[in-house]
Amino acid sequence: MPKITINGKEIEFEKGMTVLQACELADVEIPRFCYHEKLSIAGNCRMCLVEMEKSAKPIASCAMPAAEGMNIKTNTPFVEKARKGVMEFLLANHPLDCPVCDQGGECDLQDQSMYYGVDKSRFVENKRQVKEKYMGPLIKTQMTRCIHCTRCVRFATEVAGVPEIGAIGRGENMEITTYLEKAMDSELSANVIDLCPVGALTSKPYAFEARPWELKKTESVDVMDAVGSNIRVDTYNWEVKRILPRLNNDINEEWISDKTRYSCDGLLKQRLDVPYIKKNNKLQKSNWDEAVSILVEKIKTLNPDEIGGHIGDMINLENALSFKKFFSVIKSNNLEFREKNFFIDPSEKSNYIFNSSIKGIEQSDLILLIGTNPRHEATMLNARIRKVFAQKKVPIYSIGNPGDLTYDYTIIGNNTDDIKKILSNESNFSKILSSSKKPVIIIGESALELKSGKYLIEGFKKFLKNNNFINKDWNAFNFLPQNASTVGLIDLKIISKDEDKRNSFFEKLKNNQFKLLYLLGSDNLEIKKNNEFIVYQGSHGDRGAEIADLILPSAAFTEQNGLYENLEGRVQECKKASYPIGEALEDWKILNLILKALGKNENLLNFDSLRKEVLKSIPNFSKLNELPNFKDFELIDTSPYFESEEVDIKELDYFFTNAISRASKTMSECRQIKHNSKKTGTDNL
Amino acid sequence: MSLKKVHDEQPKEFKFSNENSKKAEEILKKYPENNKKSAVMPFLYLAQRQNNNWIPLAAMKYIANFLSMPYISVYEVATFYTMYNLAPVGKHFIQVCTTTPCLIRGADKIVKLCKEKISPKQNELSKSGNCSWMEVECLGACVSAPMIQINDDYYEDLDEKSTKNILDSLIEDKPLKPGSYRGRANTSPEKKQTINGENHA
Numbered sequence: 001m002p003k004i005t006i007n008g009k010e011i012e013f014e015k016g017m018t019v020l021q022a023c024e025l026a027d028v029e030i031p032r033f034c035y036h037e038k039l040s041i042a043g044n045c046r047m048c049l050v051e052m053e054k055s056a057k058p059i060a061s062c063a064m065p066a067a068e069g070m071n072i073k074t075n076t077p078f079v080e081k082a083r084k085g086v087m088e089f090l091l092a093n094h095p096l097d098c099p100v101c102d103q104g105g106e107c108d109l110q111d112q113s114m115y116y117g118v119d120k121s122r123f124v125e126n127k128r129q130v131k132e133k134y135m136g137p138l139i140k141t142q143m144t145r146c147i148h149c150t151r152c153v154r155f156a157t158e159v160a161g162v163p164e165i166g167a168i169g170r171g172e173n174m175e176i177t178t179y180l181e182k183a184m185d186s187e188l189s190a191n192v193i194d195l196c197p198v199g200a201l202t203s204k205p206y207a208f209e210a211r212p213w214e215l216k217k218t219e220s221v222d223v224m225d226a227v228g229s230n231i232r233v234d235t236y237n238w239e240v241k242r243i244l245p246r247l248n249n250d251i252n253e254e255w256i257s258d259k260t261r262y263s264c265d266g267l268l269k270q271r272l273d274v275p276y277i278k279k280n281n282k283l284q285k286s287n288w289d290e291a292v293s294i295l296v297e298k299i300k301t302l303n304p305d306e307i308g309g310h311i312g313d314m315i316n317l318e319n320a321l322s323f324k325k326f327f328s329v330i331k332s333n334n335l336e337f338r339e340k341n342f343f344i345d346p347s348e349k350s351n352y353i354f355n356s357s358i359k360g361i362e363q364s365d366l367i368l369l370i371g372t373n374p375r376h377e378a379t380m381l382n383a384r385i386r387k388v389f390a391q392k393k394v395p396i397y398s399i400g401n402p403g404d405l406t407y408d409y410t411i412i413g414n415n416t417d418d419i420k421k422i423l424s425n426e427s428n429f430s431k432i433l434s435s436s437k438k439p440v441i442i443i444g445e446s447a448l449e450l451k452s453g454k455y456l457i458e459g460f461k462k463f464l465k466n467n468n469f470i471n472k473d474w475n476a477f478n479f480l481p482q483n484a485s486t487v488g489l490i491d492l493k494i495i496s497k498d499e500d501k502r503n504s505f506f507e508k509l510k511n512n513q514f515k516l517l518y519l520l521g522s523d524n525l526e527i528k529k530n531n532e533f534i535v536y537q538g539s540h541g542d543r544g545a546e547i548a549d550l551i552l553p554s555a556a557f558t559e560q561n562g563l564y565e566n567l568e569g570r571v572q573e574c575k576k577a578s579y580p581i582g583e584a585l586e587d588w589k590i591l592n593l594i595l596k597a598l599g600k601n602e603n604l605l606n607f608d609s610l611r612k613e614v615l616k617s618i619p620n621f622s623k624l625n626e627l628p629n630f631k632d633f634e635l636i637d638t639s640p641y642f643e644s645e646e647v648d649i650k651e652l653d654y655f656f657t658n659a660i661s662r663a664s665k666t667m668s669e670c671r672q673i674k675h676n677s678k679k680t681g682t683d684n685l
Numbered sequence: 686m687s688l689k690k691v692h693d694e695q696p697k698e699f700k701f702s703n704e705n706s707k708k709a710e711e712i713l714k715k716y717p718e719n720n721k722k723s724a725v726m727p728f729l730y731l732a733q734r735q736n737n738n739w740i741p742l743a744a745m746k747y748i749a750n751f752l753s754m755p756y757i758s759v760y761e762v763a764t765f766y767t768m769y770n771l772a773p774v775g776k777h778f779i780q781v782c783t784t785t786p787c788l789i790r791g792a793d794k795i796v797k798l799c800k801e802k803i804s805p806k807q808n809e810l811s812k813s814g815n816c817s818w819m820e821v822e823c824l825g826a827c828v829s830a831p832m833i834q835i836n837d838d839y840y841e842d843l844d845e846k847s848t849k850n851i852l853d854s855l856i857e858d859k860p861l862k863p864g865s866y867r868g869r870a871n872t873s874p875e876k877k878q879t880i881n882g883e884n885h886a
Contacts, residue, residue, distance in 0.1 A: 163755035168764040169689065179757040180742075 002068040007075055019061035019072055020048055028074050031083065031112045033090075033197045034149035035062035038254055040158060045090070045149050047112065049082040050074045058082040080116070087116040093128040093172075094198070095144050102140075103199030105212040109147065130175055136183025137669040138190045138258060139201050146176055146200035152192040159255065160186040161386045161406030176200070183673050186406075187379045187654065190262065191255045194244065203242065205262055205666045210236045218577035219246055221564055222260045223314040223484035223557045224658065227358070227380045228566025229256045233264075233558050233577040240264045240558050240578055250359045251566070257379035258670065259654065259661055264558075266664030270541045272553035273582025283551065288583065288593060291550055296597040298516050298533055299330055308334040308505060308514040311494055312521035312538065313483035313658055316562025316574060318610040319587035320489055321617075323520050326591045329603050334514070336496045336505035337489040339524040342445050343453030346490045348633050349619045351457060353487055353569040355475035356440045357627055358384050366395055366436040369409070370419070370456070372444020373402035376652040377482050378567065382406065397429065400446070400647035416452045417644050423459040434467045442478045446650045454640040462635055472630050481567050482652070488565035491618045519544045520587060521554070523659045537590060539581075540659035554587045555580035556660065561607070563614055569628040571618060689764050691742055692772035699743035705731045709751070722754040725762055729769055738778055738836075739770040767821065775810055775817035777855040779803070780834040784823035787831040795831055795848050796820060802852045813856050828872045829865055838863035 001012040004019075006026040013022040018041070020030050033045035043063030050061045053071035058079060061072070073079065091113065098104045130143040148167065153176065156165040162185055164178050178184055193203050215234040222229040222243075229252035232244045243264045245256040275291035276283040299307065309327050311320050320337075327335055338344070345351045356364065361384045374382040382405060388394045389407040396409040399418060412418060412429050421427035433439055441460055448456065461470070461477055469476035481487055489495070496505035508514060512530040519525070521538040529547050536548035539556040558577045565571050580586070585593075588605050595603050615621060620628040655671040656662050701709055708731060709724075716723045725748060732744040740763055749759045763769045770778075781799060783792045799818040803811040807819045826832045829841035833848070840851055840863050847866040854861045869875055 157755075164757055166755075166757035166761045168761055170765045179755075179760060 002066075004066050004068070005071045007073055013066050017066045019050065019052075019059070019064045019066045019070070022066040023050070023061060023072065023074060030061055030074065031116065032062060033108060033112075033147060034151060036151055036154075036195065038159065039151060039154040039195075042150050042154065045147065046086045047083060047090070047116075049079060049086065051076050051079050051082075083116045084118060087113060088118055088122070090147050091117065091121070092123050093144070094147065095127060097145075101142070101145065101199040102202040102207055103145075103196075107199060108197035128172060133175075133177045134181040134183070135178050135201070136189065137666060137673060138204055138262060139184075139193060140204040140207050141201055143175060143177075143200055145198045147198055148174055148176065149197055150176070151195040151197070152176060152201060155192055155195055156184065156186070156189075158390060159191070159383060159386070160184075160188040161390070162186040162189075165192070183677075185674075185677065187257045187259070187375065188255055188383060190258045191245070194254070205265060206242045210234075210241050215241060216577070218558075218575050220558065220577060221566075221572045221574040222256065223564060223574065224257070224259045224263060224661065225378050225380075226481045226484055226486055226567040227251060227378050228484065228564055228570065228572050229260055229380055230572075231256060231260060233575075235558075235577050238578045240267050250357070251570070252380045253383075255380065255383060259379070259657070259667065262666040262670075263658075263661040263664045265666055266540070266660040266662070267556055267558060267578075269665070270659075270663035271556075271581045271584075272539060272541055272545060272551055273584060274553060275583070276545075276548075276551035278549040283545075283548075291552060292593050292597045295535060295550060295552075295594060299594075299598065302515050304330055304332040305334070306513070306515040307332040307518065308508065308516070309336070309518045309520065310505075310522040310525050311335070311337040311485065311489060312519070312523060312544070313339070313485055314557055314660070315485045315489075315521050315587070316557070316560070316564055317485075317488045317492065317571075317614045317618075318562050318607060319520070319560075320485065320492055320494060321610055321614050322588035322591050322605045324492060324494055325603065325605060326595065329595065329598070329600050334496065334505055334508065335494050337485065337494050338506075339483075339522075339526075340445070340449055341504075341506045342448035343457065344448070344490060344495060345454070345457060346493060346495055349491070349569065349628060349631065350470075350475060350477065350633065351461075352479050352481070352490050353628070354381075354442075354478045354480060354567040355470075356478050357568050360474075361385055361440055362388050362391075364388060364394060364438045364440040365392075366433065366439040367397070368433070368439065368441045369396070369398040369400075369402065370441065370443045371400045371447025371450070371647045371649055372442055372480050373405070373446075373649050373652070374442065374444075374480065375402070375405045376654045377444060378480055381480070381567070395432075400649045402649050403651075413647075415644060415646055416450060416456075416642070419452075419456060419459070419647075420642065423463050438474050439464075439469060439476045440478060441476050442480050444480045444649070445482055447647060448479075449650075450645055450647065451643045452641065452645065455642045458638055458640050465635055470632075472632075475630065479567075482657075484564050484566070487567060487569055488563070488571075488618075491565060491569075492614070519548070521659070523662075524657075537587060538659065539584065540663050542659035542662055544659075552590050553580075553582065553584035554590055555584055559584075560586045563611065565618070569620070570625060571615070571621065572625055689767075689769075689771045692739070696736075696741050696743055699732065699736065699741055699747045701731065701747070702735055705735055722752045722758070725752060725754065725759055726766075728752070729759070729763055733769060737776075738774050739772060772808065773810070774808070775803075776815040776858075777817075777860060778836055779816065779818040779852075779855070780821040780824070781818060782822070782824045782826070782830070782832055782834070783820045784827075786823075786827040790830040791844065792831040794845050795833060795843060798845065798848050798852060802849070802856065811856065813858075815858055816852075816855050826872075829869065835860065835863070841865045842867040842869060 004022050011026045023030050030048045032048045034042045041063050043060050048061045049058040051073040052059045133141045153165045157163040164184050167174050193201050218233045220233050222231045230246035230248040232246050234242045243261050275286045277286040386407045397412050398409050399413050422430050464470050464476050514532050517532045518535045523543040534548045535550045536544040537552040559580045561576045562574050622629050655667040661667045712724050712727045728748045733740050745759045749756045803816045803818050810817050831843050832841040842865045
């Protein structure tokens with residue numbers, strides 16, 4: 001490996017690195033504004049100047065490729081003077097409004113001016129005045145603070161794939177703006193707030209809410225979709241003030257989706273704080289004793305087969321397991337978690353996870369989407385697909401039309417017949433697929449809702465196995481679930497059996513065979529209410545609570561510890577950042593109350609043993625935060641049912657997919673804007 | 686020179702005329718297919734020529750779609766370069782050079798005259814509606830400073846009197862002829878000197 005000398009210390013670096021990266025290897029910190037690891041190099045802020053031997057001028061280390069034998073100095077008076085000069089120019093037009101700026105306390109410019117700032121300004125001219133720009137309901141702008149690093153421009157173009165931000169004008173009059181000041185049409189737009197090194201782009205919903213040093217920071221996991229983005233939950237007292245991304249290169253890199261970031265105001269609204277009971281067709285406030293005794297009365301009088309349970313989209317594994325145990329105590333096995341009846345074969349773990357792994361997408365050389373719109377179903381995963389597309393121009397194909405995905409793709413069919421042709425080697429695409437080296441096949445829930453769902457799964461498994469695309473090094477078969485709880489709940493076998501068509505959960509639900517329906521945080525299940533007694537146990541007064549006869553308030557995901565399994569089968573821990581509201585309790589504690597009232601004291605649950613059992617019952621489990629182990633499987637020769645039908649990708653109401661986001665004011669604003677832009681046509685972009 | 690603003694009243698549609706479409710095709714041939722967005726500057730120029738010397742938003746969109754590039758990129762280019770006009774200009778568009786050589790030779794007097802005769806502010810239509818003026822950087826005719834550019838023509842070697850005449854003629858819509866107003870042919874010396882049989886200025 002080539003060597004470079006930094007401050008007299010010789011270190012080895014990898015070819016292709018810049019001087020700045022080499023300095024980081026040597027543990028030398030270089031100040032910077034425009035440089036960012038995940039974005040292209042711009043080299044326009046000049047803050048990273050260093051001294052290079054044999055160069056009369058200081059060099060911008062972020063843009064200079066490191067070379068063998070370079071002698072770099074970063075701590076000389078020469079360097080300090082250069083940086084001070086740069087800082088003086090940056091501050092020439094920067095307003096002195098730190099006390100009223102939301103970036104204060106976490107501002108790169110503020111921090112670095114502590115080292116390189118001059119205490120007096122030598123400029124007598126007026127500071128530049130720039131009009132505020134409208135950038136949608138999430139981004140608040142104060143463009144006089146902008147130092148033109150163009151991180152936001154590069155992010156929008158490169159990562160988000162919506163080139164809508166740009167720098168107009170020139171020189172001193174340069175301004176950063178979206179095209180004609182329209183809201184950015186991206187699910188990743190709010191990441192520019194984190195990227196902005198100054199307070200030019202700040203968070204609109206969080207404006208003037210708190211200072212960073214007042215907040216308690218809890219490292220946690222997101223549950224808005226199945227990706228399991230790593231987040232940091234910032235709380236002030238018990239209130240969740242904001243959610244920020246946490247670096248995890250395996251999952252979300254440094255970004256999170258707008259839904260993850262801004263649904264948190266939904267945690268304060270529409271909350272269920274005390275038990276409610278429906279009396280005279282009206283929900284009335286009650287207390288735990290009364291609510292539990294009514295429920296126990298019902299359970300005792302009913303045949304266990306008439307009791308059904310449904311687990312919602314954001315329930316953690318411990319609570320799900322406690323619910324399963326509770327159902328086994330009352331001897332019912334009508335448990336389900338799916339919101340729509342899509343095909344799942346829970347016998348083999350690789351059937352229902354994203355086997356290639358999110359990071360693995362970067363190695364792929366062909367991507368095939370089947371009945372899925374990853375942009376809405378798993379935003380961060382879509383960003384990863386865009387990344388390989390942008391870097392390596394990987395060909396992407398789709399069956400079904402998912403709409404704009406922020407990258408180009410080819411639609412190779414809209415019908416299951418097209419899939420059959422591929423699998424039986426009759427289509428041109430079969431050859432393309434089998435000649436690729438590391439393909440990624442992504443099957444969405446919409447595809448598995450088809451009558452040929454099983455055919456699809458079995459067919460592709462067979463095809464990929466026969467082409468040696470499923471082995472220890474590479475597994476091309478992927479299922480893309482939509483909800484945070486999906487993979488974990490399949491692991492816990494909370495799924496009704498499909499073979500027994502007449503007895504299945506969905507059949508019973510359709511025919512109103514349940515006398516008692518127990519919804520555990522489940523709001524997206526389609527229920528035609530007849531005479532059932534519906535119990536809703538959850539955190540928000542949403543669709544489930546609307547039809548409920550009895551409401552048991554429970555904690556939301558930020559208010560309790562719990563494990564979630566993301567779409568790759570990676571088990572991650574969501575940590576308690578706040579406290580349940582009012583009289584609300586964790587789900588397993590509520591179930592304990594009921595068990596106690598049922599007189600089943602020997603079956604009482606406790607959290608530690610629940611967690612141990614959860615970890616034990618997850619197949620192929622390796623370690624927390626790690627991918628599951630690979631397990632090979634034998635192909636079973638079956639001929640599943642096939643029907644020629646259209647692959648229709650069900651559109652998600654992206655900003656309104658779960659109870660928390662539906663309660664959020666910010667999300668409904670975003671939804672409104674998206675709706676309006678659709679109505680007027682996208683001509684104005 | 687402050688940031689250029691797009692005009693409030695924008696035409697709804699824009700399309701290259703037949704003649705310009707042909708020119709556009711010719712321009713495209715100069716660039717490889719995957720780099721066709723390089724043609725954005727000549728295209729903007731064509732659009733400006735076609736649309737009375739200014740570029741409407743519709744034209745930027747048209748060009749963006751033509752070259753399959755984002756709207757914002759075309760917008761960035763159009764706002765960056767000072768010679769693209771984003772708002773209507775007069776039929777007689779006067780560009781006064783105010784860079785050092787012209788300024789030394791009295792460009793400030795020309796600016797003053799423009800303010801008096803045409804409009805107190807730059808980029809505003811005159812009362813008669815057919816003129817507008819703006820200050821520009823060096824137009825490369827320092828040898829005959831001070832000078833102004835009216836549409837495509839250079840009016841050189843000006844003084845207050847000649848500028849007054851030119852501006853009056855523009856307002857009356859009968860423009861005087863371009864060239865030197867001190868009677869120089871091209872930029873040749875006014876008086877010929879012969880030293881040792883050689884011609885010198």
